Amino acid sequence: xxxxxxxxxxxxxxxxxxxxxxxxxxxxxxxxxxxxxxxxxxxxxxxxxxxxxxxxxxxxxxxxxxxxxxxxxxxxxxxxxxxxxxxxxxxxxxxxxxxxxxxxxxxxxxxxxxxxxxxxxxxxxxxxxxxxxxxxxxxxxxxxxxxxxxxxxxxxxxxxxxxxxxxxxxxxxxxxxxxxxxxxxxxxxxxxxxxxxxxxxxxxxxxxxxxxxxxxxxxxxxxxxxxxxxxxxxxxxxxxxxxxxxxxxxxxxxxx
Amino acid sequence: xxxxxxxxxxxxxxxxxxxxxxxxxxxxxxxxxxxxxxxxxxxxxxxxxxxxxxxxxxxxxxxxxxxxxxxxxxxxxxxxxxxxxxxxxxxxxxxxxxxxxxxxxxxxxxxxxxxxxxxxxxxxxxxxxxxxxxxxxxxxxxxxxxxx
Numbered sequence: 001x002x003x004x005x006x007x008x009x010x011x012x013x014x015x016x017x018x019x020x021x022x023x024x025x026x027x028x029x030x031x032x033x034x035x036x037x038x039x040x041x042x043x044x045x046x047x048x049x050x051x052x053x054x055x056x057x058x059x060x061x062x063x064x065x066x067x068x069x070x071x072x073x074x075x076x077x078x079x080x081x082x083x084x085x086x087x088x089x090x091x092x093x094x095x096x097x098x099x100x101x102x103x104x105x106x107x108x109x110x111x112x113x114x115x116x117x118x119x120x121x122x123x124x125x126x127x128x129x130x131x132x133x134x135x136x137x138x139x140x141x142x143x144x145x146x147x148x149x150x151x152x153x154x155x156x157x158x159x160x161x162x163x164x165x166x167x168x169x170x171x172x173x174x175x176x177x178x179x180x181x182x183x184x185x186x187x188x189x190x191x192x193x194x195x196x197x198x199x200x201x202x203x204x205x206x207x208x209x210x211x212x213x214x215x216x217x218x219x220x221x222x223x224x225x226x227x228x229x230x231x232x233x234x235x236x237x238x239x240x241x242x243x244x245x246x247x248x249x250x251x252x253x254x255x256x
Numbered sequence: 257x258x259x260x261x262x263x264x265x266x267x268x269x270x271x272x273x274x275x276x277x278x279x280x281x282x283x284x285x286x287x288x289x290x291x292x293x294x295x296x297x298x299x300x301x302x303x304x305x306x307x308x309x310x311x312x313x314x315x316x317x318x319x320x321x322x323x324x325x326x327x328x329x330x331x332x333x334x335x336x337x338x339x340x341x342x343x344x345x346x347x348x349x350x351x352x353x354x355x356x357x358x359x360x361x362x363x364x365x366x367x368x369x370x371x372x373x374x375x376x377x378x379x380x381x382x383x384x385x386x387x388x389x390x391x392x393x394x395x396x397x398x399x400x401x402x403x404x
Contacts, residue, residue, distance in 0.1 A: 120347035127347035
């Protein structure tokens with residue numbers, strides 16, 4: 001007989017009075033800022049949700065029915081989590097998974113530009129939350145569930161705002177399309193991994209058309225601007241380092 | 257193909273079909289449903305309380321929005337969510353609270369909570385929902401803040 005999913009099993013267990021809630025181990029612990037990541041535009045940054053961003057709030061849902069596949073939702077999510085760099089198309093360099101894996105609180109680096117923190121992770125879903133400076137402020141949840149006709153459905157669900165005015169300006173100029181293509185491709189790859197070839201359904205809703213103008217200052221963390229400045233000022237840093245090194249050599253020269 | 261062979265193939269096919277039907281039935285039974293109950297109380301002219309009991313997940317969306325529609329009937333200024341009976345919440349549940357908050361703000365109302373355990377207070381903190389949703393220790397405090 002087929003086993004019940006872990007969540008369904010848990011639901012039928014006796015209530016655990018006086019103990020930690022069932023979801024206690026699924027959530028990341030509170031940290032004021034992200035530390036020990038060694039990632040540019042990540043280290044020392046706060047994580048931000050859809051309430052802290054600047055632009056309009058979007059709810060984007062991409063889903064694919066795994067027609068003909070026998071995998072359970074938990075099996076789909078497990079494969080998705082463990083093979084995330086490959087299935088998302090970011091690759092190992094584009095999405096650097098920390099040594100301990102994508103557990104709650106772990107921070108994965110997105111190339112040299114930004115990163116994401118694992119906010120939540122259970123058997124049938126996992127969620128990333130973005131840091132300040134990332135193009136989006138919000139959460140993205142990857143999950144799988146069983147549809148009414150018992151077909152397993154894989155889904156990516158985003159609740160996001162552009163983080164600052166520059167990213168908001170870039171949204172209609174290609175950032176929206178880039179985001180859509182990324183997650184549609186990811187879901188196609190997930191389907192292909194389980195031998196399904198179904199089409200990806202996309203649903204986009206503008207949840208809040210208002211821009212949060214008081215958040216315009218978020219631009220000071222903009223990862224694109226800071227990375228560009230870092231590249232532009234590289235020769236200056238090189239000259240400065242050489243100058244300092246020659247100064248030290250001067251000081252160390254023995255007096256004659 | 258002989259009659260016996262055909263009979264055998266049909267038998268095997270029927271067995272396979274029964275197997276698939278059994279798996280599908282078990283999967284349907286396994287399908288997550290809304291494991292939540294929400295009762296609405298109108299405390300005074302300004303404030304309505306929604307008592308949340310059970311699990312706050314994506315499957316609670318309909319129940320939560322129905323409760324909100326019932327609670328915001330009239331000229332209510334604040335909606336108070338009572339989380340004393342909250343047993344489980346995942347990231348989709350937090351997402352629901354964000355969309356509820358947007359609706360509440362659109363109606364020029366305020367969203368407040370009380371009854372959050374230490375664990376759920378931490379979740380409100382890490383997701384930064386506490387920036388926008390007032391958290392109180394008791395119903396009296398939340399209602400007083402909602403009426404102010």
